Amino acid sequence: MREVWTTGRIRAAEDVVLARTQPGALMRRAAFAVSVHAARMLRERSGRVAGCRVALLVGAGNNGGDALWAGAFLRRRGVGVTAVLLAPDKTHTEGLAALRRAGGRVVTAADVSSERSDGDSNALATADLVIDGIVGLAARGGLRPDAAALVERVTAPIIAVDLPSGVDPDTGAVTGPAVAAAATVTFGAYKPLHVLAPAASRCGEVHLIDIGLRPELGEPDFRVLDPGDVAARLPLPKPADDKYTQGVVGVAAGGSTYPGAAVLTTSGAVLTKSGMVRYAGSAADVVRARWPEVIATGSLSDAGRVQAWVTGPGLGTASGARETVREVLAADVPVIADADAVNLLAAHPDLWDAREPGTPLVLTPHEREFARLAGDIGDDHVAAVVAAAKRCDAVVLLKGHSTVIADQDGRVLVHYTGRAWPATAGSGDVLSGIIGALLAAGVEPLFAAGCAAWLHDSAAAIAASGAPTPASLIAEAIPAAIRALEPKT
Ligand SMILES: NC(=O)C1=CN([C@@H]2O[C@H](COP(=O)(O)OP(=O)(O)OC[C@H]3O[C@@H](n4cnc5c(N)ncnc54)[C@H](O)[C@@H]3O)[C@@H](O)[C@H]2O)[C@@H](O)CC1
Ligand SMILES: Nc1ncnc2c1ncn2[C@@H]1O[C@H](COP(=O)(O)OP(=O)(O)O)[C@@H](O)[C@H]1O
Numbered sequence: 001m002r003e004v005w006t007t008g009r010i011r012a013a014e015d016v017v018l019a020r021t022q023p024g025a026l027m028r029r030a031a032f033a034v035s036v037h038a039a040r041m042l043r044e045r046s047g048r049v050a051g052c053r054v055a056l057l058v059g060a061g062n063n064g065g066d067a068l069w070a071g072a073f074l075r076r077r078g079v080g081v082t083a084v085l086l087a088p089d090k091t092h093t094e095g096l097a098a099l100r101r102a103g104g105r106v107v108t109a110a111d112v113s114s115e116r117s118d119g120d121s122n123a124l125a126t127a128d129l130v131i132d133g134i135v136g137l138a139a140r141g142g143l144r145p146d147a148a149a150l151v152e153r154v155t156a157p158i159i160a161v162d163l164p165s166g167v168d169p170d171t172g173a174v175t176g177p178a179v180a181a182a183a184t185v186t187f188g189a190y191k192p193l194h195v196l197a198p199a200a201s202r203c204g205e206v207h208l209i210d211i212g213l214r215p216e217l218g219e220p221d222f223r224v225l226d227p228g229d230v231a232a233r234l235p236l237p238k239p240a241d242d243k244y245t246q247g248v249v250g251v252a253a254g255g256s257t258y259p260g261a262a263v264l265t266t267s268g269a270v271l272t273k274s275g276m277v278r279y280a281g282s283a284a285d286v287v288r289a290r291w292p293e294v295i296a297t298g299s300l301s302d303a304g305r306v307q308a309w310v311t312g313p314g315l316g317t318a319s320g321a322r323e324t325v326r327e328v329l330a331a332d333v334p335v336i337a338d339a340d341a342v343n344l345l346a347a348h349p350d351l352w353d354a355r356e357p358g359t360p361l362v363l364t365p366h367e368r369e370f371a372r373l374a375g376d377i378g379d380d381h382v383a384a385v386v387a388a389a390k391r392c393d394a395v396v397l398l399k400g401h402s403t404v405i406a407d408q409d410g411r412v413l414v415h416y417t418g419r420a421w422p423a424t425a426g427s428g429d430v431l432s433g434i435i436g437a438l439l440a441a442g443v444e445p446l447f448a449a450g451c452a453a454w455l456h457d458s459a460a461a462i463a464a465s466g467a468p469t470p471a472s473l474i475a476e477a478i479p480a481a482i483r484a485l486e487p488k489t
């Protein structure tokens with residue numbers, strides 16, 4: 001499990017470690033790691049390290065200090081290094097001295113921005129690699145105009161120190177010009193921006209360097225599941241199981257207007273686990289035709305017992321749909337409410353009264369549905385989802401390029417992979433079926449949602465394998481996604 005801390009918590013841990021280490025030791029440790037990754041990138045891209053040219057973009061703080069020290073280390077390996085100072089009067093003193101001692105060149109941003117074509121002003125144009133030390137943990141808002149103008153002139157790949165400058169470290173928001181890095185070297189802990197869209201897609205590959213903060217960090221602010229976490233929670237049939245004991249999934253979705261939603265949601269449930277899936281609704285014939293193994297009935301009252309209900313996709317918002325959501329919420333089993341079920345809950349507050357207190361509920365809005373349910377999402381998605389989960393006394397999964405999931409206790413999971421194949425009509429229906437299958441099997445709701453987001457994205461990547469894929473094929477790739485995890489049977 002990858003753990004993530006917000007910058008305030010990281011700064012507090014840094015203060016403790018700084019107090020017991022030699023002045024500058026932490027920075028040199030961080031900077032050395034940057035130089036190692038920079039050297040590796042140079043070798044990969046140009047087949048050599050000595051003789052390459054690196055430009056450093058140096059801001060006013062310690063992030064610039066890291067870049068300067070990294071430049072000094074690279075000089076020792078025969079790299080030609082030029083530092084471009086954005087704030088010459090406030091540049092990190094020891095870092096600058098170290099670079100000068102090592103034979104690095106130093107110019108100002110004004111030199112580079114002028115149209116001269118001497119060595120100094122060409123530092124960016126001739127660089128094989130650029131190190132972004134403009135701003136780190138202290139970043140607020142997009143890049144300031146002078147920094148943005150500098151970054152605009154860069155054509156070489158960029159390695160970001162701690163984070164790509166210009167993004168918000170705690171929310172991942174990108175509200176103005178920002179660096180897009182080929183790789184990021186970060187220190188002590190992953191920060192929210194490394195996994196939250198849109199900033200995460202500007203990081204490239206993120207390398208975490210241990211600078212001794214972990215013992216001081218305490219509980220993380222949120223977590224990212226890895227394949228092992230998902231594999232450990234997947235419900236696989238055991239020798240003593242039969243079709244009922246694994247948890248029966250009920251699907252109350254789709255209808256005569258959207259029969260496809262019924263099929264896609266059911267597909268997600270059928271393909272995620274063994275056991276049984278029931279369907280209740282007016283698309284019963286269509287569902288039966290696609291999945292003969294599903295026990296399909298026309299109405300909820302005939303559906304039989306289930307251990308979790310999935311409702312919402314393609315349900316519509318007419319009075320019949322409202323009654324379906326009401327009945328499902330009253331059924332005293334875990335419920336996953338997606339799409340129109342979210343819209344109905346937002347529009348008809350009385351529906352919440354139908355819910356059996358304490359019965360797990362997972363809500364899976366996209367941003368527009370979230371706005372109806374809980375108001376404008378704002379820049380801080382994690383805070384908004386945590387607040388909504390508390391208010392709704394539910395697990396809330398916000399869909400998007402980063403999936404943000406919170407439960408009523410404030411625990412948060414984030415899923416980010418940098419792929420966008422799931423952004424296709426009906427893929428959310430498949431996701432809700434996967435969540436339903438995991439809920440019915442007894443997986444804890446927060447992790448049912450988290451593992452489902454992971455499986456869904458992995459299935460989409462397998463189905464797509466480099467070309468767009470429709471939602472039905474995402475569902476069909478769920479077994480391959482499970483097999484790739486090699487869960488223990
Ligand atoms: N505290 C420590 O011991 C360590 C800190 N480290 C480095 O220190 C960094 C934090 O350093 P600082 O707190 O000095 O601050 P930063 O270096 O992050 O910020 C420096 C300055 O950038 C300017 N700035 C803010 N937003 C900007 C924007 N949008 N565009 C352009 N400029 C902007 C501000 O004037 C700010 O004071 C970390 O990110 C990390 O790189 C590492 O050396 C590891 C050790
Ligand atoms: N840009 C994106 N990158 C990655 N995944 C995305 C992106 N946009 C949407 N998704 C995912 O695709 C799915 C879309 O669900 P949803 O919006 O409910 O669509 P539909 O209602 O058509 O099924 C969700 O799992 C969501 O997280």
Ligand SMILES: [K+]
Pocket residue numbers: 063132133134135136160161162163164165
């Ligand atoms: K940076």
